[in-house]
Amino acid sequence: MLSKELVAASTEPVILSLLSRGESYGYALIQEVKRLSGDKIEWTDGMIYPVLHRMEDEGWIASRWGEAENGRKRKYYSLKKDGKKALKRQREQWVTVSGVFKQLWKEQYV
Amino acid sequence: MFNLDQAIAEWRRRMLAAGIKTPVPLDELEAHLRDEIEQQAKSGLSEAEAFQVAVEEIGKAHPLQQEFKKVEKGHKIIRAIVLVFGWLAASCALAYSVVFWDFDWNFWSFSPEWNLKLIWAMLGVLVADAAIWFLAKASREKASRAVSLMFCVILAGFAVVWLRADERATGVFGGAREVPLWWRGWRTLLLCVPSVFWVWWRRRHSAQKRGSTRGSRPIHLD
Numbered sequence: 098m099l100s101k102e103l104v105a106a107s108t109e110p111v112i113l114s115l116l117s118r119g120e121s122y123g124y125a126l127i128q129e130v131k132r133l134s135g136d137k138i139e140w141t142d143g144m145i146y147p148v149l150h151r152m153e154d155e156g157w158i159a160s161r162w163g164e165a166e167n168g169r170k171r172k173y174y175s176l177k178k179d180g181k182k183a184l185k186r187q188r189e190q191w192v193t194v195s196g197v198f199k200q201l202w203k204e205q206y207v
Numbered sequence: 208m209f210n211l212d213q214a215i216a217e218w219r220r221r222m223l224a225a226g227i228k229t230p231v232p233l234d235e236l237e238a239h240l241r242d243e244i245e246q247q248a249k250s251g252l253s254e255a256e257a258f259q260v261a262v263e264e265i266g267k268a269h270p271l272q273q274e275f276k277k278v279e280k281g282h283k284i285i286r287a288i289v290l291v292f293g294w295l296a297a298s299c300a301l302a303y304s305v306v307f308w309d310f311d312w313n314f315w316s317f318s319p320e321w322n323l324k325l326i327w328a329m330l331g332v333l334v335a336d337a338a339i340w341f342l343a344k345a346s347r348e349k350a351s352r353a354v355s356l357m358f359c360v361i362l363a364g365f366a367v368v369w370l371r372a373d374e375r376a377t378g379v380f381g382g383a384r385e386v387p388l389w390w391r392g393w394r395t396l397l398l399c400v401p402s403v404f405w406v407w408w409r410r411r412h413s414a415q416k417r418g419s420t421r422g423s424r425p426i427h428l429d
Contacts, residue, residue, distance in 0.1 A: 142239060
């Protein structure tokens with residue numbers, strides 16, 4: 098299981114990355130993160146929504162109410178131009194951190 | 208006999224009581240709850256068990272409400288209004304203190320001396336500048352940022368005009384002697400301080416936004 102701090106720091110870039118694949122909604126985003134992380138990243142389900150709303154406020158993502166296959170209404174989120182820029186910035190930072198670890202741990206033969 | 212719709216209606220009441228707003232975000236949370244119930248039921252749980260698991264997964268009402276409160280538009284509007292009035296008050300206080308200071312020294316002639324009025328004027332400048340520092344720090348959203356810029360420009364314009372005016376006149380308030388440049392410059396600097404604070408905090412905010420992994424604004428995990 099990942100630490101709370103790391104999960105918190107990665108929430109926005111993870112959401113941005115998932116939405117860069119296409120429109121999605123809160124529940125599906127959570128399920129996708131669980132699947133991709135092998136259940137190692139766990140979000141308190143409801144807490145994704147304040148984050149999504151904040152990102153919408155920032156102008157990174159847009160939302161619309163639509164109808165699901167089962168006829169229920171559902172709120173879909175999609176990435177905006179500013180969101181793509183934010184993702185690019187955040188990606189560069191995470192790649193840098195990841196690159197540092199790769200080199201360090203390679204050198205130490207861990 | 209368990210009734211899902213009734214249980215969800217009860218859950219909605221609890222959420223509303225905790226301050227979660229409707230239709231947004233409560234409807235969105237309900238859609239999520241129903242998706243989770245459906246998923247849990249597919250994995251073999253009874254409707255009642257699935258509902259229980261889904262409610263636990265979605266999280267407690269109070270911490271959720273606290274997180275939503277931070278991004279609520281109404282809350283933001285009130286914040287922006289408070290900031291706008293704060294800027295108005297602090298700018299007026301600064302301008303008044305500087306004028307008061309000038310008035311005390313230059314009304315009839317340039318004869319600076321330490322007195323109670325001068326101390327009040329200096330205190331006014333200090334308090335107004337301190338307030339402006341915090342206001343500039345807090346003015347992050349568009350409305351208060353735009354209004355604060357307007358106040359900064361007005362004060363800076365006032366400062367520049369005032370600097371020039373003294374060259375022609377013999378003191379702003381018709382003093383008998385010419386006001387020295389160091390005094391005029393000092394007065395101008397004081398009135399430009401808000402602009403300096405504004406630019407400083409804009410740069411800081413922009414840098415934070417550029418480099419935002421934003422881990423300091425977490426998705427709370429219970």
